[in-house]
Amino acid sequence: MSQLFDAIQQAHVALRPHVPVSPLQASGPISAQLGCSVLLKNEHLQPTGSFKIRGATNKIRLLDANARRAGVTTASTGNHGQAVARAGLQAGVPVTVYVAASASQTKIEAIKALGAQLVVVDGPPIEAELLARRQAAEQGKVYISPYNDLDVVAGQGTLGMELVEQAPELDAVFISVGGGGLISGVGTALRKLSPRTRIVGVWPENSPCMLRAMEAGRIVDVEEQDTLSDGTAGAIEPGAVTLPFCREVIDQTVTVSEAEIGRAMRLIAHAEHWIVEGSAGVALAGVAKAAQSWRNRKVAAVMCGRNIALETFLRAIALGR
DSSP states (O other): OHHHHHHHHHHHHHTTTTSOOOOEEEOHHHHHHHTSEEEEEOGGGSTTSBTHHHHHHHHHHTOOHHHHHHOEEEEOSSHHHHHHHHHHHHHTOOEEEEEETTSOHHHHHHHHHTTOEEEEESSOHHHHHHHHHHHHHHHTOEEEOSSSOHHHHHHHHHHHHHHHHHOTTOOEEEEEOSSSHHHHHHHHHHHHHOTTSEEEEEEETTOOHHHHHHHHTSOOOOOOOOOSOGGGOSOOOTTOTHHHHHHHHOOEEEEEOHHHHHHHHHHHHHHHOOOOOHHHHHHHHHHHHHGGGGTTSEEEEEOOBOOOOHHHHHHHHHHTO
16 A cells, blocks of 8 residues: 555656646535535546546556557546546557447547547447457557556545645545545545545445445456446456455445435536536435434545536436436
């Protein structure tokens, strides 16, 4: 964990100005409704609309000259693919992105707009990940995992450094969990700099893959159902480096229903006039579900992305009535 923290510290300096510090904003209406002081970490305002720009930019900056010339390959449900595409575009590194056919069309179009080569794979996201890794090895390219890469995790951990600087007396931070890269990095930073801050991992009930892996102590198959939180959906790659970090840093776990996610997204839209994606709704839904335990205390929820199709957002709002 100490080596990862050192890497997070280095990334926290090196990523500027390519990755801006995102605002941490108190929400009066949400705080009043939930009975605790709620701060929103606005990662949806990042250049590609999500926190993923942190890890992607950190990985690209660490490539040697040969790797930059060869180009990189990645797999993504959308946000990570956009982030790698942008980081590659800025650094002059060719990028190929493998996406599952089920990925949001909005996110696919955004990846294309950033100049990346796109490969659509029939099957679930884990199949796109495994194929992308195999193809990268055969072609002599660096594969950039959305979460199973310590350089990526270190980049995501810079969010934790910012939280300490912005709210040193934070009691808890609620983070939606997919592959575990964000919570592993943020949790590592907070463990070192603000050990009093509790790390709360939040999952949609329909896709609790890392939670089940944490319970089993190994990656296990999990039957998933459709979820508004497409950014956290999908199985975990075997041997993921994030599993031991998640088991180490997560203090509390919460699962939320699709209706609870929809209500959280509706609350954000009503209170702050923001449209955020389902994975951001998951984090706030976790705060709402656990609010009684944090009454009159200061908590943060990570608004991890805004890349959502209009029809999906409208469905979320309807579910949240």
